[in-house]
Amino acid sequence: MRSATAVTANYLERVADSTCRFHADYLEYKKRRISRAQLIARLPHIAMIGDSVSKDVYISSILSTFWRARTRHGQDWFLNTDPSSRSIYSVFERLEKFTPLVATEYGGVGALVDNERDRQNLFRKILRTRNFSGQVSQLLSGKRFPDLILIWIGHNNVDWAWGSGPNELRDPEKRLQQQSERFRQNYMRQMQLLIARSRIEHHRVAIVVYGLVNFESFFKARENAEALREKNPNLYPYLEIAYKYFPSMRPTYRRNLVRLALMANEELRAIVSQLDCELEQVPNVQVRYSDALARADLSRMELIHAVDGWHPSVEGHNVLAQAAFNALGPSLEFLGINRTTAASPHSMSSPN
Numbered sequence: 268m269r270s271a272t273a274v275t276a277n278y279l280e281r282v283a284d285s286t287c288r289f290h291a292d293y294l295e296y297k298k299r300r301i302s303r304a305q306l307i308a309r310l311p312h313i314a315m316i317g318d319s320v321s322k323d324v325y326i327s328s329i330l331s332t333f334w335r336a337r338t339r340h341g342q343d344w345f346l347n348t349d350p351s352s353r354s355i356y357s358v359f360e361r362l363e364k365f366t367p368l369v370a371t372e373y374g375g376v377g378a379l380v381d382n383e384r385d386r387q388n389l390f391r392k393i394l395r396t397r398n399f400s401g402q403v404s405q406l407l408s409g410k411r412f413p414d415l416i417l418i419w420i421g422h423n424n425v426d427w428a429w430g431s432g433p434n435e436l437r438d439p440e441k442r443l444q445q446q447s448e449r450f451r452q453n454y455m456r457q458m459q460l461l462i463a464r465s466r467i468e469h470h471r472v473a474i475v476v477y478g479l480v481n482f483e484s485f486f487k488a489r490e491n492a493e494a495l496r497e498k499n500p501n502l503y504p505y506l507e508i509a510y511k512y513f514p515s516m517r518p519t520y521r522r523n524l525v526r527l528a529l530m531a532n533e534e535l536r537a538i539v540s541q542l543d544c545e546l547e548q549v550p551n552v553q554v555r556y557s558d559a560l561a562r563a564d565l566s567r568m569e570l571i572h573a574v575d576g577w578h579p580s581v582e583g584h585n586v587l588a589q590a591a592f593n594a595l596g597p598s599l600e601f602l603g604i605n606r607t608t609a610a611s612p613h614s615m616s617s618p619n
Contacts, residue, residue, distance in 0.1 A: 270405060271372045273348050273359055274307060278367035282306070289367070310369050311604060313362065314413040315345045316402045317374030317420050320480060320579065320587075323347075324376055325572040326512065327505045336376040344579070344588035345417070346372045355584040358417075361592045366604055371413070373402040377512075380421045380453045403457045412468050414602055416461065417591065419477040419560060421535075424450050425527040428515040436520075443527050451534040458538060458554075462545075465552045473598035474554045476539050477591065478532040478561030482525045487566035489516075492576040495568075503576040516577070532561055553601045559594035563587060 275281070282289040289309065296306045315321060323342035326332050342349065347357035359370040375396045383400035397405065399420055406413070427439060427446055435442045458476075465472035496503045509516045515524040539556035546552050563586055565571070570583035579587060599605060 271346060272369065273346055273371075274369050275310070275363045275367035276348075278307070278310060281367045282310075307369060308411045310367050311415070311602065312369045312371070312411055312413040313359070313415040313417070314406055315370070315372045315374060316399065316406070316416065316418045317345070317372075318378035318422055319374075319376040320422055321345055321372070321374045321419055322376060323584075325505075325578045326508050326575045332376075343372075344584040344591065346370055347584070347588075353581070355581055355588060357584075357588050358592050358595075361588070362595075369411075371406075371409075373397065373405055374420070375402070377423060378402070378420055379423045380450055380457070382449075382453050382456075399453070399457050403460055407460065407464055412464060412470075412472070414470060414472060415595075415598060416472070416474045417477065418475065419479075419591075421450060421454065421479050421531055422528075423513075425479065425482075425524055425531055426513050426515040427523055427527050428517070428520045429513070439523050443523060443530065446527060447530040447534055450531050451538060454535070455538050455541075458542060462542060462552065462554065466549055468551065471551045471602050472553070473601050474552075475595065475598055476535050476554065476556050477594075478535055478556065478558045479528045481561055481563055481565055482521075482528045484564050484566040485571070486521055486525070488568045488571050489576055491568045492571060496576075503573065505575040506577075508575060509577045513577075532558070553598065555598060557594040559590045560587060563590040 279293075281287055282293040284290065287293070292301070292306055292309045295301045296303065301309075319336075321343060322336075324332075324335055327335075342355065343357065344355055345358050347355040347360065349355070350360075359368070362368055362370075375398075377396045379398045381398035381400050383398075385398075402420075406416070424446065427443055428436060431439065431442060458474075461474060465474070492503050492506060496506050514520065536556050539554055542554045546554060565579075565583065565586065567582075570580055570586055572578045572580045572583070
């Protein structure tokens with residue numbers, strides 16, 4: 268799957284304004300001392316690492332799912348650019364209200380927090396899914412390292428019933444602990460790669476690690492959808508397909524899915540706490556854990572997709588966008604960006 272990038276449409280007009288913090292860069296561009304690409308590179312850059320919950324997708328037939336995953340990019344809570352009032356008011360659109368910027372989305376359907384040596388299953392191979400390690404590798408290979416990196420991945424790692432034997436399904440405690448520990452190890456390894464690169468950058472880098480989705484509230488919406496479908500089979504036509512691709516969503520396994528997600532979030536807190544201590548003497552890098560998305564209330568049926576009753580609807584994407592954006596205050600302040608002024612990359616390159 269390809270990454271998707273959006274640039275503020277009227278960035279040139281905005282940086283031409285003499286009051287804009289990027290106006291000096293614009294003058295350099297007008298004097299042909301820098302190219303347009305170099306001008307764009309000096310705007311704030313934001314990146315998103317994630318999975319299907321951060322994408323404009325839902326699950327239906329195999330061919331339709333494959334086509335949708337390969338062709339639909341950007342129409343989601345992070346990167347939507349459609350200004351229509353009926354569309355998603357994305358994090359990108361909220362940020363560009365007070366600064367022109369460049370945003371890139373790396374996420375993919377079925378993405379896992381993985382060991383880079385693991386082999387992908389056939390479904391992920393067909394979708395050309397980039398797991399956490401692949402997304403990090405692609406981000407690190409870019410010429411312009413982001414100023415702000417948002418990470419919301421790991422939902423597929425809490426599918427504890429997938430691959431479990433009969434004994435583990437009856438008594439999952441050991442498996443849950445092992446899965447949680449493996450999640451932490453693989454997540455930490457990729458975070459360390461991002462931190463190592465951030466340390467040597469000449470600008471400030473803020474990384475926000477979001478806790479996994481609020482599965483408990485999601486299942487309230489899911490249960491209501493299941494009750495409606497039982498009365499009217501025409502509703503949520505692909506509701507049961509979740510059980511094929513994500514067996515832990517079956518009612519009998521949900522309680523432990525919720526438990527494992529909470530365990531994963533505690534691991535994320537611990538990872539960020541450890542990294543934060545290691546970065547005390549590194550003034551240009553900030554890493555934060557946010558529970559904004561883990562606390563977002565998804566219990567209303569209109570927040571889940573009317574096809575699969577699994578992925579976010581437009582209304583669901585808007586709830587996620589608002590929650591994710593509201594948590595960015597400390598990171599934007601660290602980068603020198605706020606609602607009244609947009610910091611230039613030059614000011615970001617000189618941390619206090």
